[in-house]
Amino acid sequence: MKKSVLIFSCLMLFITSGLHARHLDRSSKLNFSYVIYFSGDNSNVTQQTLVKLFSTSLRGFTFVEKFKRRQKNNHFAITVMDKDNSRYFIPSTQYLRHASLGLSVKHLQKLKQKPRLAYVSFFYNSGKGYSQLNRINKALHAIIQQYDAVIWDYSTRQMISSKAWQSLRLGGWQNGIPYVAGQINTHAYKKGKGFRIISMGQKKFGYPDIAIERFMWADRQYAGLLVNLLSQALVERAIEIQLGKFVMTMDKLTNKVFLKNIVGRMKVPLPKKITIAFRVVQRDKGDPDNRVLALDFRWKPGVNEKDRQHRYFVSLFKQDQRMDMVKNNNKEILAASKRAIKKLPSVRRRFNKGLAPGFVRVKASFKTMNGGVEYMWVQIVKWRGSSISGTLISSPVNIPAMKAGDKVKLRQSKVFDYVLRNPNGKIEGNESGKLIRKFRRR
Template sequence: MKLFNFRNTIVFVCVLNFSGLVLALEPASEPDIRFRSILYFYPEVKAPADGVVAAFFDRFEIVGELPAASTKPVVTYRLIEDLQDTYPVPDLDYLAYFGRGLDREQAVRIQNARVGLVVDIAYPMPMSVDGMKAANLTLLEIAEATGGVIWDSETRELFTPDSWQANRVAPWDGDLPILEKHTVIHAYQHAGGVRAISLGMAKFGLPDIVVNDFSWSLNRSMGNLINLVAQSFLEGQFPQEDGTLGISINELADTRYKQELVASLGINAQRDVVIQTGKGVREEGDPYNYIVELLFHDQEGRHSSEIQTNLLSSLFGWEDQVAYVQHNAMITAASESARQKLDGLKADFNAGLAPGEFILLKAPFDIPEGGAEWMWVEVLSWDDDAISGLLKNEPVNIPDLKGGSEVTVMQQDIFDFIRHYADGTSEGNETGELILKYQN
């Protein structure tokens, strides 16, 4: 995913005290939560009168400007008639990624917006959940009544009213928000690996979460880990003074989030883990918030990828299909068809894949007792015939090899490939269905 840096944000600063671990933003101030949203109006829509707008804020006290520290929910708002000079609408390229519910025609029309409503809301830290719930509902009511679209300054997304309803108002289970619906994760290539960071936790008075240096094939699992940690923070599980964080799926409140997560687990998931955390280093484009980095210290493994794979597999479970098959003419022909595409894949890889795109190759690994176990390898480098990568399966018959291990295979030995694209589609694995069909 491409990382965008588009800021219509108001900086909030607070001190968060989590189980003895003080997380202080700089500069420090009174602990409260501040959130900015902008309602953009289509050019043909008449801007609402001040009295009409004020009527929607019955859940808040209307003030001329936000106080230095809020002791109750307060709001200040103003109509802006020079949007292009102050708060320009995100462009079409941006909205292709972060326009929620907008079709092409709507995205084009909103580019011509001239008037917007800037809303700044503040509420004390103990009201973090109730304050956000009230803010989301109020913004929806204004948008539905006026025909506006809603900008979330923390997650940097633009919503139609229907999409805001689905993503900001509906995702609550009783009094608990389902945080993965209220936040986003930006993942992008960074310093030879992938970096993923959450945005939007500040709305609930919680730190954002970052993971550094992993491979694209782990992106979905890392996203699941970040969402699990976020929900654990919300429900009161924070790092200890030594930085250790114990997270348990079983101890989560019985919300739809937990139910869906449990249903997705592998059969051997342990469901809990203790992970080391540290203070994340803020980089350009990161949220203006305290950042907790998830580290993988004190976990089993010989290097970072193996350690990460072990932790994720232990927590969420894993299932590998093992097929014992004698290669027949049909399988051999499918493999030869795949092998003819390897030079093109190598050229594309070395020219640079799109963010989020990766290639898996099926290669043989010697079994100590004889024979070979064929497993998938995520390509990290492809130099002439030698391919370095990360093993994506857990070996069955090779005790000294683990999932996530760094391995080297030869192009001449490759049996098949899968090319995963950034949009979630893939091609390849022509031999897969045949192997399952003819397995012993």
């Protein structure tokens, strides 16, 4: 989940002429909470011990018995729970498969044994930088490392081991600026007829969390990249918190971790200027306790929202739209397609048993304007017998009358291959696609 960011040392902002962008303020008073899980020989840790450790590592923070939001000075509160820990979240093993970082089998077993919990809250004035957050991260790591404990981050909804905390929360800082992807999480899920993704954890920096709503599942990778990019840009102060449409100009990228993990993996460099539009939206159920800004695509040309989003992602991340040309008599590819076609009845049954739209897509043949064939991906919405209804997720090259986002109907006999995403995240299919990339005619 997590959450997959941009750091810029010098990004100038230009407000697009004729449009108004309304500025919002960064939150200066920050508060967030964690739960530390102690088990085994360390389950006897006391509040007094933890207060002493935090007071030593967090000079300038005062311990208070009761957390007070209106208190002016930097402070922290700790509540240690013994056997009666039902007030706090103890995640199931199934949940931890999707929301844990670095947890071993031993950790999972210990969590089943009613560990002692320490609920820790921090309140502080952020100032201009993020040094206080870094200090808190270090103080928490020292404790979970010393006691072989694990920690639940309320803002990101993740259970994290000491080793993972050190790598993500302490790694990637440069000149007082963090690699934001290591500090936050992203959560994508189905909502209505589309999908929604939101960042989780921007509250630590005083900034709103960012959401993209009603996008196609085929665009999930680009939606995640954009959320992380803008989250990093806010923390880097490359862009301001503002509503409306504006242009972000990127001159220099400074964070080496970001450059390696995100920018370095892109086949095509990001544009030097990126047009952004934000709007305030109401929090969805399960969203972080924070302000939420959603990307607004209404300014982008397109027949509907999904089409506008897809065009935007393609223009920003330079999705490769050229056709993959291979010989139509390639024996390996044709054999892979035959194997996929034989599995279609089983895939259809699994889809109709309850897999949500977006979990299955098929590659099907469509006639081009010159009488040829172009293969494109369709996200399945309905599959009855040999009739398939869905949403086109490819951008046609030689079929001007069609575009990504169109509703299409086709016969199962037109299917060349499929991709099935299981609820546990495992991907099946697209064997022919791997071979097409191998034999691609350049």
